[in-house]
Amino acid sequence: MRFATLAVHAGQSPDHATGAVMPPIYQTATYVQPPEGETTAYEYGRAANPTRTVLENNLAGLEGASHGIAFASGMSATDAILRALRPGDHIIASEDMYGGNYRYLKLVLAPMGVRVTFTDLTRVEVLAQAVTSQTKVIWVESPTNPLIQIVDLSAVCACAQLVGAAVVVDNTFASPYLQQPLSFGADMVLHSTTKYLGGHSDIVGGFVCTNDEKWADHLRFQVKCVGAIPGPMDCFLALRGTKTLHIRMERHCTNAQKIATYLDRHPKVMQVNYPGLESHPGHALAKSQMNGFGGMLSMTLKTSSSSEARRVLQSLSVFAFAESLGGVESLAGHPATMSHGALSSEERARLGVTDNLVRLSVGIEDLEDLLEDLEQALSQI
Numbered sequence: 080m081r082f083a084t085l086a087v088h089a090g091q092s093p094d095h096a097t098g099a100v101m102p103p104i105y106q107t108a109t110y111v112q113p114p115e116g117e118t119t120a121y122e123y124g125r126a127a128n129p130t131r132t133v134l135e136n137n138l139a140g141l142e143g144a145s146h147g148i149a150f151a152s153g154m155s156a157t158d159a160i161l162r163a164l165r166p167g168d169h170i171i172a173s174e175d176m177y178g179g180n181y182r183y184l185k186l187v188l189a190p191m192g193v194r195v196t197f198t199d200l201t202r203v204e205v206l207a208q209a210v211t212s213q214t215k216v217i218w219v220e221s222p223t224n225p226l227i228q229i230v231d232l233s234a235v236c237a238c239a240q241l242v243g244a245a246v247v248v249d250n251t252f253a254s255p256y257l258q259q260p261l262s263f264g265a266d267m268v269l270h271s272t273t274k275y276l277g278g279h280s281d282i283v284g285g286f287v288c289t290n291d292e293k294w295a296d297h298l299r300f301q302v303k304c305v306g307a308i309p310g311p312m313d314c315f316l317a318l319r320g321t322k323t324l325h326i327r328m329e330r331h332c333t334n335a336q337k338i339a340t341y342l343d344r345h346p347k348v349m350q351v352n353y354p355g356l357e358s359h360p361g362h363a364l365a366k367s368q369m370n371g372f373g374g375m376l377s378m379t380l381k382t383s384s385s386s387e388a389r390r391v392l393q394s395l396s397v398f399a400f401a402e403s404l405g406g407v408e409s410l411a412g413h414p415a416t417m418s419h420g421a422l423s424s425e426e427r428a429r430l431g432v433t434d435n436l437v438r439l440s441v442g443i444e445d446l447e448d449l450l451e452d453l454e455q456a457l458s459q460i
């Protein structure tokens with residue numbers, strides 16, 4: 080089956096008990112034990128729930144994976160994967176990455192004795208120098224956050240194979256509609272379902288999928304032992320979101336492309352980071368490994384002042400000045416004071432997260448309204 084059909088149908092069949100077309104919300108903590116000698120997939124709600132199973136099979140279908148495991152949040156999904164690491168192990172991650180993952184690696188994983196290296200994954204020759212026989216995981220985001228760079232997934236996977244490291248791709252920014260990392264050789268794909276998969280900014284959730292039996296066992300064991308599970312209602316809402324993923328992503332992409340083109344010519348804008356622009360260094364690569372350029376872009380404004388950048392953001396009225404991304408509504412953020420606020424100004428400068436950097440999650444509203452909103456806000460500087 081092709082993507083749009085999978086989005087609507089993967090993992091779902093009418094409810095056995097009632098014929099309900101939509102998966103019921105199984106709001107239960109426990110299940111009656113079957114008679115002696117029979118087995119059931121469901122014994123207790125931490126280990127498994129039928130609404131969660133439907134979501135897991137649906138999302139695994141969209142990523143072309145044989146195993147899918149849902150979590151309470153993107154961060155708990157990250158945590159579940161990385162609990163496989165032991166003191167002395169080494170992980171390499173992109174230096175341009177989601178702030179929460181950066182914080183997790185620096186403040187949770189590194190203090191447990193795991194060696195963490197941040198590097199520029201857009202340059203595979205730099206990665207090749209960073210890998211060692213201790214490297215167990217290479218953590219990739221593409222497009223990256225907040226600079227929207229493109230990483231060559233096949234090249235990273237080939238490099239990882241040389242030392243037997245597992246490649247995890249956080250595919251939150253692209254969504255499986257635009258990019259399917261397992262097909263490039265990734266071992267695991269992670270999502271914050273809070274973003275494009277849920278798509279309506281009304282849940283927090285996470286997901287990991289893999290074709291590797293050992294990693295799937297590890298993840299299910301974490302679910303059972305640690306229990307960072309999404310509730311059945313949230314699973315239902317995530318499923319409602321994925322049914323329209325392909326339609327929403329098309330609109331996110333066309334709106335973002337036109338907004339990027341408009342901003343690229345705007346006199347108050349210094350630089351626009353969007354892979355759909357031919358001037359973007361990752362344009363050709365994005366064209367070859369993605370089915371579209373996505374709804375995320377960032378730009379630097381012609382001001383060096385953090386407060387002026389925030390003033391532009393506060394003047395927006397269709398775009399909401401808020402954290403997060405991937406919902407039907409447009410959001411605008413200021414990485415230096417929001418997602419990367421915990422970093423020192425030296426660290427931010429080194430990473431390119433400057434005070435004049437603004438990030439947009441372009442929604443599916445009318446394009447003209449979004450352009451007019453940006454025009455009046457940019458006139459503030």
Ligand SMILES: *Cc1c(COP(=O)(O)O)cnc(C)c1O
Pocket residue numbers: 152153154155177179180220224249251252270271272273274283284285
């Ligand atoms: C939001 C996000 C996460 C974390 O997910 P939560 O659901 O907020 O815990 C991880 N990676 C990326 C790229 C994200 O955007």
